[in-house]
Structures are given as C-alpha cells and as structure tokens.
Amino acid sequence: MSVENAYMALSGTVDADVLRDERLSRRTTYRIGGPAALFVAAHSYEALARTLEVLSREGVDWVILGKGSNLLVSDKGYDGCAIVLDGQFARHSFAEDGSLTAGAGATLSRLVNDALKKGLSGLEPCVGIPGTLGGALSMDAGTRREWIGKRVRDLVVLRPGEGMRRYGGGEVEWGYRSTSLPTDEIILEATLELTPAAPDAIAADMEERLARRRAAQPLGAPSCGSVFRNPVGQSVGALIESCGLKGESCGGAQISPEHANFIVNRGGATAADVITLISRAHEAVLREHGVDLLCEVKLLGFGA
Numbered sequence: 001m002s003v004e005n006a007y008m009a010l011s012g013t014v015d016a017d018v019l020r021d022e023r024l025s026r027r028t029t030y031r032i033g034g035p036a037a038l039f040v041a042a043h044s045y046e047a048l049a050r051t052l053e054v055l056s057r058e059g060v061d062w063v064i065l066g067k068g069s070n071l072l073v074s075d076k077g078y079d080g081c082a083i084v085l086d087g088q089f090a091r092h093s094f095a096e097d098g099s100l101t102a103g104a105g106a107t108l109s110r111l112v113n114d115a116l117k118k119g120l121s122g123l124e125p126c127v128g129i130p131g132t133l134g135g136a137l138s139m140d141a142g143t144r145r146e147w148i149g150k151r152v153r154d155l156v157v158l159r160p161g162e163g164m165r166r167y168g169g170g171e172v173e174w175g176y177r178s179t180s181l182p183t184d185e186i187i188l189e190a191t192l193e194l195t196p197a198a199p200d201a202i203a204a205d206m207e208e209r210l211a212r213r214r215a216a217q218p219l220g221a222p223s224c225g226s227v228f229r230n231p232v233g234q235s236v237g238a239l240i241e242s243c244g245l246k247g248e249s250c251g252g253a254q255i256s257p258e259h260a261n262f263i264v265n266r267g268g269a270t271a272a273d274v275i276t277l278i279s280r281a282h283e284a285v286l287r288e289h290g291v292d293l294l295c296e297v298k299l300l301g302f303g304a
C-alpha cells in the first residue's frame with residue numbers, strides 16, 4: 001500500500017482538502033489520538049468517489065469520520081485515510097410535508113435547532129448529542145428508548161466499488177445503538193419524517209432533556225459520551241459505580257465522578273490511559289456482576 005502515492009494522486013483534487021499526518025486529536029471530542037497518515041475532507045460526491053477510487057488502487061484503508069464524538073483513536077494514530085464529508089454533504093432542507101433531507105456531514109445540533117424553528121417535532125431525543133447526521137445514523141444515536149433511525153424515511157449510501165443505493169427506512173433494522181447497515185457502506189444523505197408541533201412544546205421538551213444531561217453528565221471535560229452500552233434493564237453507570245470505580249484515574253483519564261459510564265480527559269490523557277480504564281471497568285463488572293459490557297465507543301488504529 002502506498003499512502004504517499006495516494007497523497008500525490010489526490011493532491012489538487014477539486015472539492016477536496018488533502019492532508020498528510022493530520023492529528024486526529026484535533027478531530028475527536030476526546031482530544032486524543034495520533035495522526036491519520038492521510039486525511040481527506042471531501043466536499044462533493046465526485047471528490048469522494050475519486051478519493052475512494054485512488055485509495056482502492058493504492059490499497060490504502062479508509063474510515064469515515066463525523067465529528068469524532070464517539071471515537072477513541074490510538075496514540076500511534078491510523079495508518080490509513082480518514083475521510084470527512086463536508087461541503088455538499090453538509091446541506092439540509094425541509095420539504096412542504098415537513099420532512100427533512102440532509103447530507104451526512106450536516107451537524108446534528110443544527111438540524112435539531114432548525115427543526116425546532118420550523119415547528120417540527122421528532123429530533124428532540126437528539127438534543128445535546130454532538131456529531132454529524134452520518135455519525136448519528138451509523139450509531140443510531142438517541143436515548144435508551146428513542147433513536148434517530150425511527151425517523152428515517154429513506155437514506156442514500158455509497159457502496160465503494162458498486163455505486164449508490166437507496167434504502168427505505170423500514171428496510172434497515174434500527175435498535176439501541178445498532179443498525180443493520182453494512183459497515184463498509186458510506187451514508188451520504190437521509191430524509192427524516194418530522195411532525196408539526198407547537199415550537200414552545202418542542203423547546204420545553206428539549207430544555208428538560210438538556211437539564212437532565214447537565215445534571216447527570218460531565219459536560220465540562222472532553223469525552224466520547226457513554227463508553228459502554230447499557231445492558232437490557234440495567235444501567236452501566238450504576239454497575240461501574242457499585243464496583244467502586246467512580247473517580248478512578250489512569251494518567252490524564254478518569255472515570256467521571258459525576259457519571260461512571262463517562263471516561264473523561266482531565267488533560268493530557270492518552271488513548272492508552274482510556275483503554276486501561278475501559279479494561280478495569282469491563283473486568284470489574286464481569287467479575288462482580290457477571291455482565292459482559294459492550295463498548296459503545298468506536299476504536300480506531302488499535303489493530304484488528
């Protein structure tokens with residue numbers, strides 16, 4: 001594989017910013033992570049297609065990044081190409097029937113706010129969640145009981161090497177932080193069904209949800225949100241806390257004293273520090289409760 005050849009071939013591509021050795025700590029909410037050997041911000045479909053074609057020819061691995069708000073990147077970084085969807089992929093518009101069509105690179109908070117301004121309900125469970133629409137759909141972001149996938153009327157993906165494909169929302173299985181979408185497909189755009197409602201009622205609902213977040217979550221320190229998925233009928237935070245690990249530190253990382261399912265970067269944390277705490281929490285909960293916790297955070301650059 002030749003990252004250098006790919007870099008040379010992609011430099012100067014219209015509608016793309018192409019960088020070598022881009023520090024991913026700048027591109028994750030954890031503020032942790034080594035460099036991506038290659039980084040491409042694709043502003044149009046043509047630029048994305050060209051990028052994938054060159055990467056395939058040069059045998060360079062790739063990953064799509066949203067805002068990196070659910071991502072832990074290893075300290076040594078990623079030896080492939082991190083691709084961000086921007087420009088044309090960050091647009092959104094509302095139709096007469098109240099549906100919202102948006103590109104995968106659109107910021108979720110912008111969509112939530114614009115839906116509120118239009119008096120359209122449906123995105124309230126996403127208030128306060130950082131990231132892009134693509135990241136939210138890939139993760140099926142939301143709360144424990146409500147998630148964004150339930151709102152999808154249809155979505156357009158790119159199957160590298162094959163082309164675009166449209167799914168009806170009902171063709172995809174959406175669940176708590178899971179979807180049946182193949183992991184090698186790139187989400188390009190989605191149409192979400194929203195319903196008219198009084199803006200005051202939507203705003204009040206959102207404010208209540210934000211207040212609950214502010215009361216329970218450590219929003220002042222860099223993190224990736226919840227580290228583990230909640231097992232059915234149980235709270236990961238309570239399980240970890242019952243093992244005495246609330247406030248546990250390793251280097252600059254700490255299991256938050258406010259919410260034990262958050263591991264925060266107190267300053268200078270490395271990915272290795274976070275991994276150590278993830279392992280400690282996982283082992284303790286398995287030993288004391290027999291529960292095998294599953295990570296919600298995605299790992300990049302740690303090998304297979």
Ligand SMILES: Cc1cc2nc3c(=O)[nH]c(=O)nc-3n(C[C@H](O)[C@H](O)[C@H](O)COP(=O)(O)OP(=O)(O)OC[C@H]3O[C@@H](n4cnc5c(N)ncnc54)[C@H](O)[C@@H]3O)c2cc1C
Pocket residue numbers: 029063064065066067068069070071085104105128129130131132133134135136137138139140141142143185186187188219223224225226298
């Ligand atoms: C303070 C805080 C609070 C949070 N609260 C919540 C919460 O309440 N509920 C919740 O669900 N999450 C929460 N999160 C986690 C995170 O914000 C969500 O998972 C978010 O949807 C991730 O979006 P992103 O754009 O940052 O994706 P990234 O973190 O960049 O990527 C996440 C995954 O999505 C994939 N991906 C991104 N874009 C695409 C695309 N276009 N096509 C295919 N795959 C793609 C990536 O490859 C990666 O596997 C929180 C995070 C933080 C920091």
